Amino acid sequence: MQNIQSYHSAFLEHLEAFVQPKEPETLYEPIHYILQLGGKRLRPILTLMTAEIFGCDYKKALNAALSVEVFHNFSLVHDDIMDDAPLRRGQDTVHEKWDVNTGILSGDAMLIMAYQLFENYDSKAFQDLAKLFSKTALEVCEGQQYDVDFETRDDVTIPEYLKMIEYKTAVLVGAAMKMGAIVANASKECQNSIYDFGRHLGIAFQLQDDYLDAFGDPETFGKQVGGDIIENKKTYLYLKALEFSNEDDKLQLEYLYGISPSDPSDKIDTVKQLFVSSGSAEATKKEIETYTIKAFSVLDAIKISEENKAALKAFGNDLMKRNV
Numbered sequence: 001m002q003n004i005q006s007y008h009s010a011f012l013e014h015l016e017a018f019v020q021p022k023e024p025e026t027l028y029e030p031i032h033y034i035l036q037l038g039g040k041r042l043r044p045i046l047t048l049m050t051a052e053i054f055g056c057d058y059k060k061a062l063n064a065a066l067s068v069e070v071f072h073n074f075s076l077v078h079d080d081i082m083d084d085a086p087l088r089r090g091q092d093t094v095h096e097k098w099d100v101n102t103g104i105l106s107g108d109a110m111l112i113m114a115y116q117l118f119e120n121y122d123s124k125a126f127q128d129l130a131k132l133f134s135k136t137a138l139e140v141c142e143g144q145q146y147d148v149d150f151e152t153r154d155d156v157t158i159p160e161y162l163k164m165i166e167y168k169t170a171v172l173v174g175a176a177m178k179m180g181a182i183v184a185n186a187s188k189e190c191q192n193s194i195y196d197f198g199r200h201l202g203i204a205f206q207l208q209d210d211y212l213d214a215f216g217d218p219e220t221f222g223k224q225v226g227g228d229i230i231e232n233k234k235t236y237l238y239l240k241a242l243e244f245s246n247e248d249d250k251l252q253l254e255y256l257y258g259i260s261p262s263d264p265s266d267k268i269d270t271v272k273q274l275f276v277s278s279g280s281a282e283a284t285k286k287e288i289e290t291y292t293i294k295a296f297s298v299l300d301a302i303k304i305s306e307e308n309k310a311a312l313k314a315f316g317n318d319l320m321k322r323n324v
Helices: 004-018 025-035 042-053 058-083 100-120 123-150 158-183 188-215 236-244 247-256 265-278 280-299 306-320
Strands: none
Touching: 004 042, 004 058, 025 058, 025 100, 042 058, 042 158, 042 188, 042 306, 058 100, 058 123, 058 158, 100 123, 123 158, 158 188, 158 236, 188 236, 188 265, 188 280, 188 306, 236 247, 236 265, 236 280, 247 265, 265 280, 280 306
16 A cells, blocks of 8 residues: 555646646636645545555546545635635635636536546446535535525534534545545445545544634644634534533623624634633544544444555544644
Protein backbone atom coordinates (compact mmCIF):
# COMPACT_ATOMS: atom_id res chain seq x y z
CA MET A 1 0.00 0.00 0.00
CA GLN A 2 1.22 3.52 -0.88
CA ASN A 3 1.70 6.30 1.64
CA ILE A 4 -0.75 9.21 1.70
CA GLN A 5 1.69 11.52 -0.10
CA SER A 6 1.96 9.07 -3.02
CA TYR A 7 -1.81 9.03 -3.48
CA HIS A 8 -1.89 12.82 -3.16
CA SER A 9 0.84 13.33 -5.79
CA ALA A 10 -0.73 10.87 -8.25
CA PHE A 11 -4.10 12.54 -7.86
CA LEU A 12 -2.72 16.04 -8.41
CA GLU A 13 -0.96 14.87 -11.57
CA HIS A 14 -4.25 13.42 -12.86
CA LEU A 15 -6.08 16.60 -11.90
CA GLU A 16 -3.52 18.72 -13.74
CA ALA A 17 -4.18 16.83 -16.96
CA PHE A 18 -7.95 17.26 -16.44
CA VAL A 19 -7.86 21.05 -16.10
CA GLN A 20 -6.24 21.88 -19.44
CA PRO A 21 -7.58 25.09 -21.05
CA LYS A 22 -10.85 24.73 -23.01
CA GLU A 23 -13.29 26.96 -24.83
CA PRO A 24 -15.33 28.89 -23.91
CA GLU A 25 -12.72 30.16 -21.49
CA THR A 26 -15.34 32.01 -19.45
CA LEU A 27 -16.99 28.66 -18.58
CA TYR A 28 -13.89 26.55 -17.93
CA GLU A 29 -11.50 29.03 -16.32
CA PRO A 30 -13.60 29.29 -13.12
CA ILE A 31 -13.72 25.46 -12.98
CA HIS A 32 -9.95 25.21 -13.28
CA TYR A 33 -9.59 27.99 -10.70
CA ILE A 34 -11.65 26.28 -7.98
CA LEU A 35 -10.11 22.85 -8.65
CA GLN A 36 -6.59 24.23 -8.29
CA LEU A 37 -7.21 26.21 -5.10
CA GLY A 38 -5.90 23.33 -3.03
CA GLY A 39 -7.60 21.73 -0.05
CA LYS A 40 -6.90 18.47 1.74
CA ARG A 41 -8.06 16.23 -1.18
CA LEU A 42 -9.32 13.90 1.56
CA ARG A 43 -12.08 12.26 -0.47
CA PRO A 44 -10.11 11.34 -3.61
CA ILE A 45 -7.25 10.02 -1.48
CA LEU A 46 -9.76 7.74 0.28
CA THR A 47 -11.02 6.48 -3.11
CA LEU A 48 -7.49 5.56 -4.20
CA MET A 49 -6.59 4.03 -0.85
CA THR A 50 -9.75 1.90 -0.81
CA ALA A 51 -9.19 0.57 -4.32
CA GLU A 52 -5.72 -0.60 -3.34
CA ILE A 53 -6.91 -2.06 -0.04
CA PHE A 54 -9.24 -4.31 -2.05
CA GLY A 55 -6.43 -5.51 -4.29
CA CYS A 56 -6.71 -3.13 -7.24
CA ASP A 57 -4.06 -0.88 -8.79
CA TYR A 58 -5.05 2.47 -7.31
CA LYS A 59 -4.40 4.20 -10.66
CA LYS A 60 -7.53 2.50 -12.03
CA ALA A 61 -9.54 4.52 -9.50
CA LEU A 62 -8.13 7.93 -10.49
CA ASN A 63 -11.18 8.89 -12.59
CA ALA A 64 -13.59 7.88 -9.82
CA ALA A 65 -11.48 9.88 -7.34
CA LEU A 66 -11.53 12.86 -9.67
CA SER A 67 -15.31 12.61 -10.02
CA VAL A 68 -15.67 12.83 -6.24
CA GLU A 69 -13.40 15.89 -6.09
CA VAL A 70 -15.11 17.65 -9.00
CA PHE A 71 -18.51 17.08 -7.39
CA HIS A 72 -17.25 18.26 -3.99
CA ASN A 73 -15.95 21.49 -5.53
CA PHE A 74 -19.14 21.97 -7.53
CA SER A 75 -21.04 21.90 -4.23
CA LEU A 76 -18.62 24.45 -2.74
CA VAL A 77 -19.12 26.87 -5.64
CA HIS A 78 -22.90 26.78 -5.19
CA ASP A 79 -22.69 26.81 -1.36
CA ASP A 80 -20.52 29.94 -1.55
CA ILE A 81 -23.16 31.65 -3.69
CA MET A 82 -25.89 30.68 -1.21
CA ASP A 83 -23.79 31.90 1.73
CA ASP A 84 -22.55 35.00 -0.14
CA ALA A 85 -19.08 33.93 1.01
CA PRO A 86 -16.21 36.19 -0.14
CA LEU A 87 -13.37 33.72 0.42
CA ARG A 88 -12.65 30.04 -0.19
CA ARG A 89 -9.30 28.61 1.01
CA GLY A 90 -8.05 32.16 1.48
CA GLN A 91 -8.83 33.22 -2.11
CA ASP A 92 -11.78 34.93 -3.81
CA THR A 93 -14.78 32.66 -4.30
CA VAL A 94 -15.81 31.99 -7.91
CA HIS A 95 -18.85 34.29 -7.81
CA GLU A 96 -16.74 37.09 -6.32
CA LYS A 97 -13.89 36.71 -8.82
CA TRP A 98 -16.34 36.50 -11.75
CA ASP A 99 -20.07 36.87 -10.99
CA VAL A 100 -23.04 34.85 -9.70
CA ASN A 101 -24.20 33.73 -13.15
CA THR A 102 -20.74 32.40 -13.95
CA GLY A 103 -20.65 30.57 -10.61
CA ILE A 104 -24.00 28.91 -11.28
CA LEU A 105 -23.18 27.86 -14.85
CA SER A 106 -19.62 26.67 -14.11
CA GLY A 107 -20.97 24.72 -11.13
CA ASP A 108 -23.60 23.08 -13.34
CA ALA A 109 -20.88 22.10 -15.83
CA MET A 110 -18.81 20.55 -13.01
CA LEU A 111 -21.72 18.33 -12.01
CA ILE A 112 -22.00 17.05 -15.58
CA MET A 113 -18.23 16.57 -15.84
CA ALA A 114 -18.27 14.53 -12.64
CA TYR A 115 -20.75 12.10 -14.25
CA GLN A 116 -18.73 11.97 -17.48
CA LEU A 117 -15.69 10.61 -15.66
CA PHE A 118 -17.54 7.34 -15.00
CA GLU A 119 -17.57 6.71 -18.77
CA ASN A 120 -13.96 5.54 -18.40
CA TYR A 121 -15.17 2.32 -16.71
CA ASP A 122 -16.86 -0.81 -18.03
CA SER A 123 -20.65 -0.97 -18.09
CA LYS A 124 -21.05 -2.76 -14.73
CA ALA A 125 -18.74 -0.40 -12.85
CA PHE A 126 -20.26 2.60 -14.66
CA GLN A 127 -23.77 1.60 -13.60
CA ASP A 128 -22.76 1.02 -9.96
CA LEU A 129 -20.74 4.23 -9.75
CA ALA A 130 -23.46 6.35 -11.38
CA LYS A 131 -26.18 4.88 -9.16
CA LEU A 132 -24.15 5.57 -6.01
CA PHE A 133 -23.25 9.04 -7.25
CA SER A 134 -26.90 10.00 -7.95
CA LYS A 135 -28.02 8.82 -4.50
CA THR A 136 -25.16 10.65 -2.79
CA ALA A 137 -25.56 13.89 -4.77
CA LEU A 138 -29.26 14.07 -3.87
CA GLU A 139 -28.49 13.44 -0.18
CA VAL A 140 -25.89 16.24 -0.23
CA CYS A 141 -28.58 18.58 -1.60
CA GLU A 142 -30.96 17.44 1.14
CA GLY A 143 -28.28 18.07 3.76
CA GLN A 144 -27.66 21.55 2.40
CA GLN A 145 -31.40 22.32 2.53
CA TYR A 146 -31.59 21.11 6.14
CA ASP A 147 -28.68 23.44 6.94
CA VAL A 148 -30.49 26.37 5.32
CA ASP A 149 -33.75 25.52 7.13
CA PHE A 150 -31.95 25.38 10.50
CA GLU A 151 -30.90 29.04 10.14
CA THR A 152 -34.48 30.18 10.80
CA ARG A 153 -35.50 27.48 13.29
CA ASP A 154 -35.17 27.66 17.06
CA ASP A 155 -36.19 24.05 17.71
CA VAL A 156 -33.38 22.10 15.98
CA THR A 157 -32.68 18.81 17.79
CA ILE A 158 -29.42 16.89 18.14
CA PRO A 159 -30.70 13.97 15.97
CA GLU A 160 -31.73 16.46 13.26
CA TYR A 161 -28.32 18.11 13.37
CA LEU A 162 -26.51 14.78 13.12
CA LYS A 163 -28.69 13.82 10.15
CA MET A 164 -27.86 17.14 8.48
CA ILE A 165 -24.08 16.67 8.76
CA GLU A 166 -24.42 13.02 7.72
CA TYR A 167 -26.11 14.08 4.48
CA LYS A 168 -24.18 17.28 3.84
CA THR A 169 -20.70 15.88 4.57
CA ALA A 170 -20.46 12.25 5.65
CA VAL A 171 -22.27 10.47 2.80
CA LEU A 172 -19.73 11.83 0.31
CA VAL A 173 -16.85 10.45 2.41
CA GLY A 174 -18.62 7.07 2.49
CA ALA A 175 -19.30 7.23 -1.26
CA ALA A 176 -15.67 8.12 -2.01
CA MET A 177 -14.57 4.92 -0.28
CA LYS A 178 -17.31 2.78 -1.80
CA MET A 179 -16.31 4.00 -5.27
CA GLY A 180 -12.81 2.67 -4.67
CA ALA A 181 -14.32 -0.67 -3.67
CA ILE A 182 -16.55 -0.70 -6.80
CA VAL A 183 -13.57 -0.06 -9.09
CA ALA A 184 -11.71 -2.89 -7.30
CA ASN A 185 -14.72 -5.19 -7.87
CA ALA A 186 -14.99 -5.93 -4.14
CA SER A 187 -18.00 -7.86 -2.87
CA LYS A 188 -21.25 -5.98 -2.15
CA GLU A 189 -20.77 -6.73 1.53
CA CYS A 190 -17.31 -5.16 1.50
CA GLN A 191 -18.57 -2.18 -0.52
CA ASN A 192 -21.34 -1.49 1.99
CA SER A 193 -19.07 -1.96 5.00
CA ILE A 194 -16.39 0.40 3.73
CA TYR A 195 -19.17 2.91 2.96
CA ASP A 196 -20.30 2.73 6.60
CA PHE A 197 -16.72 3.17 7.77
CA GLY A 198 -16.41 6.34 5.67
CA ARG A 199 -19.83 7.63 6.73
CA HIS A 200 -19.06 7.31 10.46
CA LEU A 201 -15.64 8.84 9.92
CA GLY A 202 -17.26 11.69 7.96
CA ILE A 203 -19.60 12.51 10.86
CA ALA A 204 -16.64 12.51 13.26
CA PHE A 205 -14.73 14.73 10.81
CA GLN A 206 -17.54 17.30 10.64
CA LEU A 207 -18.02 17.34 14.42
CA GLN A 208 -14.27 17.90 14.71
CA ASP A 209 -14.59 20.74 12.21
CA ASP A 210 -17.32 22.30 14.36
CA TYR A 211 -15.13 21.97 17.44
CA LEU A 212 -12.06 23.44 15.72
CA ASP A 213 -14.13 26.36 14.42
CA ALA A 214 -14.54 27.44 18.04
CA PHE A 215 -11.40 26.08 19.70
CA GLY A 216 -8.86 25.63 16.87
CA ASP A 217 -5.49 27.36 16.71
CA PRO A 218 -5.88 30.57 14.65
CA GLU A 219 -2.35 30.06 13.27
CA THR A 220 -3.13 26.65 11.74
CA PHE A 221 -6.92 26.46 11.33
CA GLY A 222 -6.90 28.19 7.93
CA LYS A 223 -10.03 30.24 8.47
CA GLN A 224 -11.42 32.60 11.07
CA VAL A 225 -11.83 30.92 14.45
CA GLY A 226 -15.34 31.55 15.72
CA GLY A 227 -16.85 31.83 12.25
CA ASP A 228 -19.81 29.59 13.16
CA ILE A 229 -20.46 31.73 16.26
CA ILE A 230 -20.39 34.94 14.20
CA GLU A 231 -22.88 33.41 11.75
CA ASN A 232 -25.08 32.09 14.62
CA LYS A 233 -24.83 28.53 13.28
CA LYS A 234 -26.62 25.99 15.44
CA THR A 235 -23.79 23.48 15.66
CA TYR A 236 -23.51 20.45 17.94
CA LEU A 237 -21.60 22.67 20.42
CA TYR A 238 -24.45 25.17 20.54
CA LEU A 239 -27.23 22.57 20.80
CA LYS A 240 -25.45 20.69 23.59
CA ALA A 241 -24.78 23.95 25.45
CA LEU A 242 -28.51 24.74 25.36
CA GLU A 243 -29.27 21.24 26.63
CA PHE A 244 -26.79 21.41 29.52
CA SER A 245 -27.08 25.07 30.59
CA ASN A 246 -29.09 26.51 33.45
CA GLU A 247 -31.89 28.92 32.55
CA ASP A 248 -29.78 32.10 32.84
CA ASP A 249 -26.93 30.77 30.69
CA LYS A 250 -29.41 29.39 28.18
CA LEU A 251 -31.08 32.80 27.83
CA GLN A 252 -27.68 34.47 27.44
CA LEU A 253 -26.65 32.02 24.75
CA GLU A 254 -29.91 32.45 22.85
CA TYR A 255 -29.53 36.23 23.08
CA LEU A 256 -25.95 36.10 21.75
CA TYR A 257 -27.12 33.93 18.84
CA GLY A 258 -29.69 36.57 17.97
CA ILE A 259 -27.24 39.47 17.51
CA SER A 260 -24.55 40.33 14.97
CA PRO A 261 -22.23 42.95 16.51
CA SER A 262 -19.78 44.83 14.28
CA ASP A 263 -16.94 43.64 16.54
CA PRO A 264 -17.76 40.01 17.40
CA SER A 265 -14.70 39.29 19.59
CA ASP A 266 -16.54 39.65 22.93
CA LYS A 267 -19.43 37.55 21.64
CA ILE A 268 -17.04 34.79 20.52
CA ASP A 269 -15.22 34.78 23.88
CA THR A 270 -18.45 34.64 25.90
CA VAL A 271 -19.99 31.88 23.78
CA LYS A 272 -16.82 29.80 24.00
CA GLN A 273 -16.84 30.20 27.80
CA LEU A 274 -20.45 28.95 27.84
CA PHE A 275 -19.49 25.99 25.65
CA VAL A 276 -16.79 25.03 28.18
CA SER A 277 -18.67 25.76 31.42
CA SER A 278 -21.82 23.93 30.28
CA GLY A 279 -19.87 20.79 29.42
CA SER A 280 -20.75 21.12 25.72
CA ALA A 281 -17.11 21.29 24.58
CA GLU A 282 -16.28 18.06 26.40
CA ALA A 283 -19.46 16.36 25.14
CA THR A 284 -18.55 17.28 21.56
CA LYS A 285 -15.08 15.73 21.94
CA LYS A 286 -16.70 12.56 23.30
CA GLU A 287 -19.12 12.43 20.34
CA ILE A 288 -16.18 12.74 17.93
CA GLU A 289 -14.58 9.80 19.70
CA THR A 290 -17.85 7.82 19.62
CA TYR A 291 -18.19 8.12 15.83
CA THR A 292 -14.50 7.36 15.32
CA ILE A 293 -14.92 4.16 17.37
CA LYS A 294 -18.06 3.30 15.34
CA ALA A 295 -16.01 3.64 12.17
CA PHE A 296 -13.24 1.42 13.51
CA SER A 297 -15.68 -1.23 14.70
CA VAL A 298 -16.97 -1.63 11.13
CA LEU A 299 -13.46 -2.57 10.02
CA ASP A 300 -13.49 -5.74 12.12
CA ALA A 301 -16.06 -7.33 9.79
CA ILE A 302 -14.33 -6.37 6.52
CA LYS A 303 -12.30 -9.07 4.83
CA ILE A 304 -9.02 -7.20 4.36
CA SER A 305 -5.57 -7.74 5.85
CA GLU A 306 -4.78 -6.62 9.37
CA GLU A 307 -2.10 -4.38 7.86
CA ASN A 308 -4.73 -2.57 5.76
CA LYS A 309 -7.08 -2.29 8.73
CA ALA A 310 -4.24 -0.72 10.71
CA ALA A 311 -3.57 1.73 7.85
CA LEU A 312 -7.23 2.84 7.82
CA LYS A 313 -7.24 3.22 11.61
CA ALA A 314 -4.04 5.26 11.46
CA PHE A 315 -5.61 7.50 8.79
CA GLY A 316 -8.72 7.95 10.94
CA ASN A 317 -6.70 8.74 14.05
CA ASP A 318 -4.60 11.29 12.17
CA LEU A 319 -7.77 12.91 10.90
CA MET A 320 -9.16 13.25 14.41
CA LYS A 321 -5.93 14.68 15.81
CA ARG A 322 -5.72 17.43 13.21
CA ASN A 323 -5.72 21.11 14.15
CA VAL A 324 -6.57 22.39 10.67
